[in-house]
Amino acid sequence: GENVEQHPSTLSVQEGDSAVIKCTYSDSASNYFPWYKQELGKGPQLIIDIRSNVGEKKDQRIAVTLNKTAKHFSLHITETQPEDSAVYFCAASSKSHASGGSYIPTFGRGTSLIVHP
Amino acid sequence: DTGVSQDPRHKITKRGQNVTFRCDPISEHNRLYWYRQTLGQGPEFLTYFQNEAQLEKSRLLSDRFSAERPKGSFSTLEIQRTEQGDSAMYLCASSASGSSYEQYFGPGTRLTVT
Numbered sequence: 001g002e003n004v005e006q007h008p009s010t011l012s013v014q015e016g017d018s019a020v021i022k023c024t025y026s027d028s029a030s031n032y033f034p035w036y037k038q039e040l041g042k043g044p045q046l047i048i049d050i051r052s053n054v055g056e057k058k059d060q061r062i063a064v065t066l067n068k069t070a071k072h073f074s075l076h077i078t079e080t081q082p083e084d085s086a087v088y089f090c091a092a093s094s095k096s097h098a099s100g101g102s103y104i105p106t107f108g109r110g111t112s113l114i115v116h117p
Numbered sequence: 118d119t120g121v122s123q124d125p126r127h128k129i130t131k132r133g134q135n136v137t138f139r140c141d142p143i144s145e146h147n148r149l150y151w152y153r154q155t156l157g158q159g160p161e162f163l164t165y166f167q168n169e170a171q172l173e174k175s176r177l178l179s180d181r182f183s184a185e186r187p188k189g190s191f192s193t194l195e196i197q198r199t200e201q202g203d204s205a206m207y208l209c210a211s212s213a214s215g216s217s218y219e220q221y222f223g224p225g226t227r228l229t230v231t
Contacts, residue, residue: 004159032218043121043208043222044160051218089159102148103218104173107159 002027004092006108014116019077021111023090026071030092032103033066033073038087038110047088048075080115087112121223123209129229130199137195138226142211149192150220151184152208153177160208160222166192167214199230 003026013019025033031052036044050057050064050073057064061080066073073092077084091105122141130136142149147168152160163182165173168189178184181199186192196203206227210220 006159034219036222041224043210043224046219046221049218091159102165102167102172102212103220104150104162104165105220107161109157110159 002030002092002094002106004090004106004108006090006111008111009109010112010114012114012116013080015080015082017080019080019084019113019115021075021088021090021113022072023074023092023108024070024072025092025106027092027094028068028071029094031095032093032105033064034091034093034105035064035075036089036091036107038089040086044089077113080113082115082117085113085115121209121211121221123207123223123226125226126224127227127229129231131231132199132201134199135195135197136199136228137193138207138209138228140192140194140209140223142191142209143213143221146211146213146221147189148212148214149186150210150212151192151194152210152222154206154208154225155204163194196228199228201230204228204230 006023034049038044063076087110090108093103093105124139149166151163154160166186181197184194206225208225210222212220
């Protein structure tokens with residue numbers, strides 16, 4: 001099955017700095033890579049995703065890059081703000097024929113991002 | 118409808134008791150997923166429904182766990198004879214069939230088994 005490694009486990013930055021979180025995956029069939037933000041006491045919230053036919057995607061201060069050859073993908077947050085503080089999860093998934101065409105993601109262990117004012 | 122809802126938000130039970138959780142997906146979503154999340158870990162897939170059909174189950178889903186989605190709307194997850202190792206956050210997510218990529222999570226049910 002798929003295995004997703006995520007680094008670092010904790011990331012502390014000053015407000016206004018950039019933050020980068022990196023993930024690697026093992027299954028070359030994976031072709032959908034979502035990123036989730038989870039705040040304390042809440043469920044994960046999808047913040048951005050990328051599909052394997054795209055190398056980079058940007059949404060305001062958030063960008064994701066994907067290198068399928070090396071099987072790694074990264075989340076970049078620029079101009080960090082205190083409200084960006086949360087746990088971020090990457091995930092990798094492929095379309096499962098056994099599951100009616102849905103994608104079942106395998107998650108990394110998470111990165112706790114702390115943005116200091 | 119503002120999102121996926123789960124009930125209860127917290128449950129404390131004694132070892133050996135049965136518990137049942139409920140998930141209400143986003144109304145137009147026909148796919149529903151259950152995950153388990155323990156401290157310091159990402160969510161782990163348990164099972165998945167498309168409408169009322171349970172299409173996939175993880176090996177994490179022991180015989181003590183059962184999930185249903187009888188009318189293709191809300192779903193329940195029951196754990197029988199709870200064990201301390203069942204203590205975790207149980208998350209529900211839903212997605213639309215036309216856009217089978219994005220899953221939207223509920224707030225979760227925190228289970229503590231004493």
